[in-house]
Amino acid sequence: MRSIITGSVKGQFPTVFAKLSKLHVQKSFSLAIILGDLFADATETSAEDEKNVKSLVEGGISIPLPTYFTLGSRPLPPLVIEKLEKTENEVCPNLYFLNKRSTTKTSEGLRIVTLGGSLDPAVTAGLSKERFLPFHTEGDAHALRGSKSADILITSHWPLSIRSGSRVKSPDQLTNQLEEQCVADLCSALRPRYHFTTSDETFYEREPFLHLSDQSQPETRFVTRFISLAAFDNPYKQKWLYAFSIDPTTVSPSIIPPGITASPLIDSKKRPLLPEGESSYSRFAQSPSNAQEHPKKRLRRQPPPTPRECFFCLANPNVATHLITSIANESYLATAKGPLTNSSTFSSLRYPAHILIVPLAHSPTLRTIPDPECRTSTVMEMHRYRRALQSYLSHSSKNVPLGAVTWELSRAAGIHIHWQFLPVAAELVEKGLVAAAFRVEAENERYAAFHASTPSSDSTGTSSEGDYFRLWIWRPNAPLLAPNGTKEAADSAISPLAVAPSPVSREASGIEISLTLPIPPNARFDAQFGRRVMAKLLRLETRIDWRDCGQEVEDERRDAEAFKKAFRPWDFAFDV
Numbered sequence: 001m002r003s004i005i006t007g008s009v010k011g012q013f014p015t016v017f018a019k020l021s022k023l024h025v026q027k028s029f030s031l032a033i034i035l036g037d038l039f040a041d042a043t044e045t046s047a048e049d050e051k052n053v054k055s056l057v058e059g060g061i062s063i064p065l066p067t068y069f070t071l072g073s074r075p076l077p078p079l080v081i082e083k084l085e086k087t088e089n090e091v092c093p094n095l096y097f098l099n100k101r102s103t104t105k106t107s108e109g110l111r112i113v114t115l116g117g118s119l120d121p122a123v124t125a126g127l128s129k130e131r132f133l134p135f136h137t138e139g140d141a142h143a144l145r146g147s148k149s150a151d152i153l154i155t156s157h158w159p160l161s162i163r164s165g166s167r168v169k170s171p172d173q174l175t176n177q178l179e180e181q182c183v184a185d186l187c188s189a190l191r192p193r194y195h196f197t198t199s200d201e202t203f204y205e206r207e208p209f210l211h212l213s214d215q216s217q218p219e220t221r222f223v224t225r226f227i228s229l230a231a232f233d234n235p236y237k238q239k240w241l242y243a244f245s246i247d248p249t250t251v252s253p254s255i256i257p258p259g260i261t262a263s264p265l266i267d268s269k270k271r272p273l274l275p276e277g278e279s280s281y282s283r284f285a286q287s288p289s290n291a292q293e294h295p296k297k298r299l300r301r302q303p304p305p306t307p308r309e310c311f312f313c314l315a316n317p318n319v320a321t322h323l324i325t326s327i328a329n330e331s332y333l334a335t336a337k338g339p340l341t342n343s344s345t346f347s348s349l350r351y352p353a354h355i356l357i358v359p360l361a362h363s364p365t366l367r368t369i370p371d372p373e374c375r376t377s378t379v380m381e382m383h384r385y386r387r388a389l390q391s392y393l394s395h396s397s398k399n400v401p402l403g404a405v406t407w408e409l410s411r412a413a414g415i416h417i418h419w420q421f422l423p424v425a426a427e428l429v430e431k432g433l434v435a436a437a438f439r440v441e442a443e444n445e446r447y448a449a450f451h452a453s454t455p456s457s458d459s460t461g462t463s464s465e466g467d468y469f470r471l472w473i474w475r476p477n478a479p480l481l482a483p484n485g486t487k488e489a490a491d492s493a494i495s496p497l498a499v500a501p502s503p504v505s506r507e508a509s510g511i512e513i514s515l516t517l518p519i520p521p522n523a524r525f526d527a528q529f530g531r532r533v534m535a536k537l538l539r540l541e542t543r544i545d546w547r548d549c550g551q552e553v554e555d556e557r558r559d560a561e562a563f564k565k566a567f568r569p570w571d572f573a574f575d576v
Contacts, residue, residue: 001030001108001247007198007229007240008072011040011049014061016232021064027243029065030108033098035154035229036198037072039080053077056092063094070154071100071116072198073134081132098154100131101140103147109248113150113190115141118157119180127329139330139360141182142314145189146327146573151248153192158199159184162206162226164264171202173236184265185314189321191222193246196229203239204228208260223260304415307362312416314360322557325564326385328573330378331359333385335560336420338546340531343559345538346423348397351559351566357385357406357419364414367465382419386472388570389421390510394476396566401426403475403510405434407530411467411519422534429475435515437537438471442517445526450515467519469529474512 004023009016013034020032040049055061057079076084080091089097098104100116120128120135127139134156160179163170177199187195191211204227211222230238307313311320314332326333339354346353359378361369369375386406393402403426408419428434439450519525526532528544535544543549551559564571 001110002027002243002245003031003033003110004029005033005035005196005227005229005242005244006232007234008036008200008231009034009038010036010231011038011045011052012232013038013056014052017061017063017067020067021062023241023243024064029243031106031110032065032067033112033152033154033196034067034069035072035196036070036156036200036231037074038069039074039077041074042077045077050077053079056080056095057083059092061092063092066094066096066106068096068098068104068112070098070114070156071132071134072156073118075134076132084132100128100134100136101144103144103150110246111147111149111151111248112154113144113147113152113186113192114154115144115183115186116154116156118178119182138182141180141186142360143327143329144186145314145321146324146332147190148321150190150192151194151246153187153190153195155180155183155186155195155197157183158197158228159187159195159226159265161264165209165261166206166264168204168206170204171236171238174199174202174204187224188263188265192224194244195224195226196242197227198231199228200231201234201236201238202228203230206264209263209265210260211263224263304364310362310416312358312418313362320556322553323560325355325560325567326571326573328381328385330361330374330381331357331385332573333357333389333567335556335563336546337556338549338551339559340422340535340540340543340546340549341538342543342549345540346397346400346402348400348402349423349566351562353393353423353563355389355421355563357382357421359417362416364412365410365417367410368412384572386419386421388572389567390474390476390512392567392570393423394510395570397423397426401476403429403434403473405471405473405530405534407469407471409469409525409527409530411525420530424534424538426475428537429473434473434537435513438515438517438533441529441533441536445529447525448518448520450517453514453516467521467523467525469517469519469525470514471530472512472514474510476510 004020004027006016006020016034023029024032039053040046052061083091084097089099091097098112098114098116100114102114104112104114106112115136117128117134117136120137127143128135128137157178157180160181161184162179188211206226208223208225211224227242229242230236230240232240234240305311308316310316311318313319314327320334320337323334323337324332325335334356335352336354336356339352341352341354343349343351359366359369359382361374361378363369366375366379369378390404393404396402402423404421404423406419406421408417410417424434442448442450528546531546532544535541
């Protein structure tokens with residue numbers, strides 16, 4: 001399919017559409033894309049500009065072929081916004097808005113990923129809320145990595161270090177071109193065939209560059225062509241149109257084309273990934289201290305990992321993306337590395353189903369997420385994931401009912417807060433054995449006593465002060481078979497062995513309680529406490545240490561894909 005791309009039009013769209021009409025008659029393009037700003041700057045809008053916008057919205061300007069436009073550095077005109085809010089991103093026949101953060105698949109099968117606007121320095125975490133304002137966040141770029149791949153990536157700004165290792169001379173007028181690390185991370189994650197952006201007064205095309213091969217496709221080469229188009233009618237008469245052919249049904253070339261370079265987006269100074277046994281922080285568990293192995297050696301406390309070093313942060317280039325199964329606005333799901341359970345633990349499931357619920361914000365606790373709105377929406381979304389997982393289990397384990405335990409270790413000295421979700425036989429929950437196991441283990445370790453709380457009382461992430469270990473114990477509403485073969489009542493006590501009565505939450509999907517264990521400041525606490533209790537309860541003592549449960553990457557990928565497919569009907573992130 002033949003496509004044509006233009007640089008910023010800046011309000012001169014009547015002339016540009018007329019030129020596209022003539023070219024379309026000659027070349028018969030499948031689609032056109034307008035980068036940057038389609039409309040004029042609102043502060044410099046003339047009466048003619050306003051007249052043109054009104055004519056466009058009302059269908060008075062002919063557009064010869066399906067044409068997509070993006071969000072550049074300027075806000076859209078109010079008339080256009082009003083029209084877009086009433087339609088499915090259609091301004092007029094054949095003119096479609098790609099949105100600020102989007103993944104679009106055209107009727108020809110072309111996959112286009114778009115990140116419009118400039119990086120908003122006022123927002124440090126989460127996703128931008130206003131779809132028409134020309135600002136994005138690092139969270140927007142992180143979320144788009146969940147698209148996994150793209151034929152075309154469109155961004156307003158350049159990726160950081162894109163000119164490194166290139167022999168293409170930068171034009172003299174190319175100055176102060178904005179580059180963003182999150183755009184570089186996005187390009188590295190998606191490995192698009194084309195990455196288009198804009199530079200108002202100049203055209204720049206880098207040599208094609210080669211990404212690292214995917215472990216599942218070691219023979220396939222992923223090559224990106226980076227092209228930045230000048231604006232229409234620019235003073236230096238630089239190239240503002242680019243026509244090319246692309247077949248979305250073909251795979252990336254298996255032979256390296258001549259003249260390409262290694263990817264400039266790979267930071268040679270990035271922190272190396274240590275073997276998991278030596279890592280100060282693994283992706284899904286804290287490694288035990290080696291102080292006991294070297295009692296005479298005084299260890300220097302290392303600074304906490306930055307988001308690019310944290311193995312829970314999507315900004316980390318070493319993140320195990322093949323384990324990620326769902327990304328929503330403020331959090332994501334991932335299968336655990338070295339899961340406690342395996343594919344044979346539960347007969348109704350064909351995969352471990354040891355799942356992590358992780359906030360996108362890099363914060364040691366939920367309470368310390370700086371933005372109050374982001375903090376509240378993050379906690380609410382994590383609970384939404386937890387309840388969706390419970391509903392999925394309720395539907396998927398009808399013959400042998402499964403409940404679930406979700407636990408959280410919140411410490412001010414932590415690195416990146418997350419929850420761990422694990423299925424458990426509903427019968428163990430029904431008889432109170434799960435709650436009892438945690439209470440007894442805490443008593444054996446001489447920890448503080450658990451206290452009960454209403455499961456719905458922690459929706460803002462601020463209900464528990466200080467450090468704590470918290471868990472939610474849930475079972476489905478369906479009646480369970482008693483040892484004598486009769487059915488027990490669905491609303492029988494969920495924790496009869498608890499030391500004190502526990503508030504019970506009854507929801508459509510089941511019944512649950514919440515228990516919290518306070519941790520005194522500077523007190524020692526086993527980071528694997530939750531896993532250790534569950535391992536003993538499930539008679540999986542040999543799998544207490546996650547490092548003893550390692551899988552081949554192919555097996556991790558297979559389990560993640562199996563869970564992703566099974567959970568799909570309950571995954572609300574597809575609607576985000």
